[in-house]
Amino acid sequence: MRHTISVLVENKFGVLSRVSGLFSGRGFNIESLSVGETIDRSVSLMTIVTTGDDQIVEQITKQLNKLIDVIKVVDFMDVDHVEREMVLIKVAPRKNDKSEFLKLAEIFRGRIVDSGPATFTVEITGDEKKIAAFIELVRPYGIKEFVRTGKVAIAREGVKRT
Amino acid sequence: MKMSGAEILIECLKREGVKHIFGYPGGVVLNIFDVLYDEKDIELILTRHEQGAVHAADGYARASGRTGVCIVTSGPGATNTVTGIATASMDSIPLVVFSGQVPTMLIGNDAFQEADIVGITRPCTKHNYLVKDINDLARTVREAFHIASTGRPGPVLIDLPKDVTAGTAEFKWPEQVSIRGYNPTYHGNKWMIRQAAQMIAKSKKPVIMAGGGVVLSGAAKEVKELAEAATIPVTTTLMGLGGFPGSHRLSMGMLGMHGTYYANRAVQDADLLIGIGVRFDDRVTGRTSAFAPGAKIIHIDIDPTSIRKNVRVDLPVVGDVRNVLRDILKVIREQKGQWEAVRKSWLKQIDAWKKEKPLSYTFDKKIIKPEFVVEKIYEISRGRAIICTEVGQNQMWAAQFYKYDEPRQWLSSGGLGTMGYGFPAAIGAQIACPGKLVVDIAGDGSIQMNIQELATAVVNRLPVKVAILNNGYLGMVRQWQELFFRERYSHTRLDTVPDFVKVAEAYGAVGLRAVKPPEVEPVIREAFSIKDRPVFMDFIVDWREKVFPMVPAGAAIDEMIFDEEEKKPAKKLKAVK
Numbered sequence: 001m002r003h004t005i006s007v008l009v010e011n012k013f014g015v016l017s018r019v020s021g022l023f024s025g026r027g028f029n030i031e032s033l034s035v036g037e038t039i040d041r042s043v044s045l046m047t048i049v050t051t052g053d054d055q056i057v058e059q060i061t062k063q064l065n066k067l068i069d070v071i072k073v074v075d076f077m078d079v080d081h082v083e084r085e086m087v088l089i090k091v092a093p094r095k096n097d098k099s100e101f102l103k104l105a106e107i108f109r110g111r112i113v114d115s116g117p118a119t120f121t122v123e124i125t126g127d128e129k130k131i132a133a134f135i136e137l138v139r140p141y142g143i144k145e146f147v148r149t150g151k152v153a154i155a156r157e158g159v160k161r162t
Numbered sequence: 163m164k165m166s167g168a169e170i171l172i173e174c175l176k177r178e179g180v181k182h183i184f185g186y187p188g189g190v191v192l193n194i195f196d197v198l199y200d201e202k203d204i205e206l207i208l209t210r211h212e213q214g215a216v217h218a219a220d221g222y223a224r225a226s227g228r229t230g231v232c233i234v235t236s237g238p239g240a241t242n243t244v245t246g247i248a249t250a251s252m253d254s255i256p257l258v259v260f261s262g263q264v265p266t267m268l269i270g271n272d273a274f275q276e277a278d279i280v281g282i283t284r285p286c287t288k289h290n291y292l293v294k295d296i297n298d299l300a301r302t303v304r305e306a307f308h309i310a311s312t313g314r315p316g317p318v319l320i321d322l323p324k325d326v327t328a329g330t331a332e333f334k335w336p337e338q339v340s341i342r343g344y345n346p347t348y349h350g351n352k353w354m355i356r357q358a359a360q361m362i363a364k365s366k367k368p369v370i371m372a373g374g375g376v377v378l379s380g381a382a383k384e385v386k387e388l389a390e391a392a393t394i395p396v397t398t399t400l401m402g403l404g405g406f407p408g409s410h411r412l413s414m415g416m417l418g419m420h421g422t423y424y425a426n427r428a429v430q431d432a433d434l435l436i437g438i439g440v441r442f443d444d445r446v447t448g449r450t451s452a453f454a455p456g457a458k459i460i461h462i463d464i465d466p467t468s469i470r471k472n473v474r475v476d477l478p479v480v481g482d483v484r485n486v487l488r489d490i491l492k493v494i495r496e497q498k499g500q501w502e503a504v505r506k507s508w509l510k511q512i513d514a515w516k517k518e519k520p521l522s523y524t525f526d527k528k529i530i531k532p533e534f535v536v537e538k539i540y541e542i543s544r545g546r547a548i549i550c551t552e553v554g555q556n557q558m559w560a561a562q563f564y565k566y567d568e569p570r571q572w573l574s575s576g577g578l579g580t581m582g583y584g585f586p587a588a589i590g591a592q593i594a595c596p597g598k599l600v601v602d603i604a605g606d607g608s609i610q611m612n613i614q615e616l617a618t619a620v621v622n623r624l625p626v627k628v629a630i631l632n633n634g635y636l637g638m639v640r641q642w643q644e645l646f647f648r649e650r651y652s653h654t655r656l657d658t659v660p661d662f663v664k665v666a667e668a669y670g671a672v673g674l675r676a677v678k679p680p681e682v683e684p685v686i687r688e689a690f691s692i693k694d695r696p697v698f699m700d701f702i703v704d705w706r707e708k709v710f711p712m713v714p715a716g717a718a719i720d721e722m723i724f725d726e727e728e729k730k731p732a733k734k735l736k737a738v739k
Contacts, residue, residue, distance in 0.1 A: 009343075010342075010343060013292075014280065014281075014284070014292075017281070017284065018284060021284055021285055022285075025285045055470060058470060059467065059470075059471060062466045062467040063467050065466070066465070066466075066467055067343070068288070068289040068309060068341060068343050068344050069289075069343055070343050071342050071343045
């Protein structure tokens with residue numbers, strides 16, 4: 001099962017390597033990891049996407065909690081939440097396909113953030129399904145390059161973050 | 163008042179109640195050693211290798227229950243501590259290790275004797291720090307001691323750049339420690355405790371499995387009370403030896419790979435297994451899918467990650483085992499069960515197993531059996547010595563043939579299995595407990611891994627006894643080669659074993675040797691009578707002797723193999739010098 005786990009950590013040097021070292025040292029899998037400061041600058045938030053059966057994910061959250069610099073761990077599996085990821089995709093459609101491609105980007109509420117004689121770069125934000133769908137649709141047009149931020153997630157209003 | 167970083171550090175150590183530090187000087191820790199030069203309240207024990215310093219601090223911690231401290235220099239000094247830190251980490255031993263570091267300005271420049279020790283020790287410490295600002299120093303030291311000694315204990319490393327110990331700052335001692343990401347659970351959940359008591363009441367064939375957590379938490383008394391109150395037989399893990407009196411009528415000795423036949427049978431036949439301060443290591447469980455098949459498992463431990471890491475658990479109780487056991491005892495005592503009657507047939511069964519296959523070896527008149535040496539040490543020390551071990555056969559015989567009645571009497575590298583641990587640990591234990599008899603049971607392989615610490619023991623007039631079970635082989639590996647690798651003894655024969663008597667004498671220690679069984683007892687008695695110097699006892703033992711019972715790797719723990727050597731002709735025996 002794929003789990004999205006958010007980890008509130010002390011904003012200190014070395015914390016990222018404590019977390020990533022935990023995953024590599026114990027053979028856990030990281031699909032994506034994104035980090036940023038929070039409103040409280042002494043605290044950072046990591047969003048980690050990982051896969052494993054119940055026993056493994058239980059170990060992951062317990063092991064994360066055991067790190068001294070980790071303040072709180074939330075597995076979003078049983079929490080109603082919103083998740084988003086941003087992708088930048090550089091596509092090189094043929095001349096005749098350009099308008100069709102732009103329409104497609106528009107349907108997905110993509111923004112063209114760079115264009116040149118040969119390529120368009122589209123910014124797409126959404127959940128996993130939307131991004132996967134867009135990538136599949138755009139693939140025939142010729143993807144030159146793409147980068148993704150990794151997922152971030154937040155609980156919906158009224159959900160207690162325990 | 164302004165103080166130098168080095169002075170702040172030593173002041174902090176005094177306030178933490180530190181009396182002894184194990185260490186080794188070097189370039190970037192000169193400021194600290196300079197302060198120690200005049201220091202009256204804290205004694206620095208100079209070892210002869212940084213690994214010796216960490217193991218000594220570890221032995222000091224295990225024997226006394228206090229936090230062990232050591233100070234080493236940067237680069238190689240720091241990297242030499244890694245094995246010792248990992249040893250302490252695996253066995254949850256509270257240590258604070260201070261390593262010097264190059265000045266902050268030079269960090270990352272591959273400066274002389276620079277190593278990223280914080281990076282290197284991250285996976286084998288409970289936590290570690292690089293102090294970049296002298297104003298953080300006192301708080302960091304306070305936090306380190308707090309983290310090392312509370313919750314599930316463990317080693318903490320503090321890296322101290324030279325400019326931090328050389329600089330000056332106002333000394334501010336933080337009275338309180340608060341770390342928002344660190345709040346161990348000390349008390350078990352009430353509902354879980356009631357459940358546990360109920361499961362104990364319902365069970366017909368319960369077994370207590372006591373581990374290192376019992377010793378660390380100081381819960382030996384509570385384990386004994388629970389065992390006696392509800393008449394439950396007890397087995398201990400290697401780390402739990404002494405956590406329940408080995409000579410108690412309910413004791414089944416150690417379980418696992420080299421555990422007793424009856425302990426392993428009892429676990430496999432039990433309907434309830436109460437794991438107390440254990441982590442269900444693979445050396446204990448054997449094949450996990452076949453472990454304790456008929457038992458419900460109650461697992462009590464302060465570390466939630468231990469629970470359901472290796473085996474299924476029916477009832478987890480997270481908390482300090484002493485608190486949890488006290489709470490369970492309260493409930494049990496309310497029940498007033500007729501335990502003796504209920505358990506009668508179960509105890510009878512265990513007694514039958516004990517009679518069927520007790521721990522044994524075949525005594526020989528001509529050649530010394532290593533088990534015989536351990537038995538004699540037990541007898542002559544009247545079971546009261548602090549026993550340290552190296553790793554391998556010596557460790558297993560010391561675990562099997564010495565009965566530990568008190569916690570902190572058994573010091574052995576259980577998790578990491580570090581050869582070279584026992585001798586420096588014995589030095590640390592002797593410093594922590596000056597009046598006690600401290601014996602390191604060693605092999606001729608392991609003792610050579612930190613033999614340089616003879617100098618430390620001689621200089622400090624420490625009467626540490628080392629019993630070398632000298633079989634000329636790396637015995638445990640040789641045993642595996644004999645049993646599983648068609649007797650192909652690849653690189654396990656130590657062709658040159660030094661004359662340990664002469665080595666001891668060269669360092670100013672006493673060296674004694676026993677070649678024949680009747681010489682064993684006089685040698686031990688003479689060694690134990692020496693009070694001002696370390697003693698090496700070189701016992702030339704039967705190299706063919708193996709540790710039994712043995713559960714082969716990957717087998718269930720009741721699939722034990724036993725000694726069947728008697729039937730074979732003794733011709734190989736003659737090949738020994």
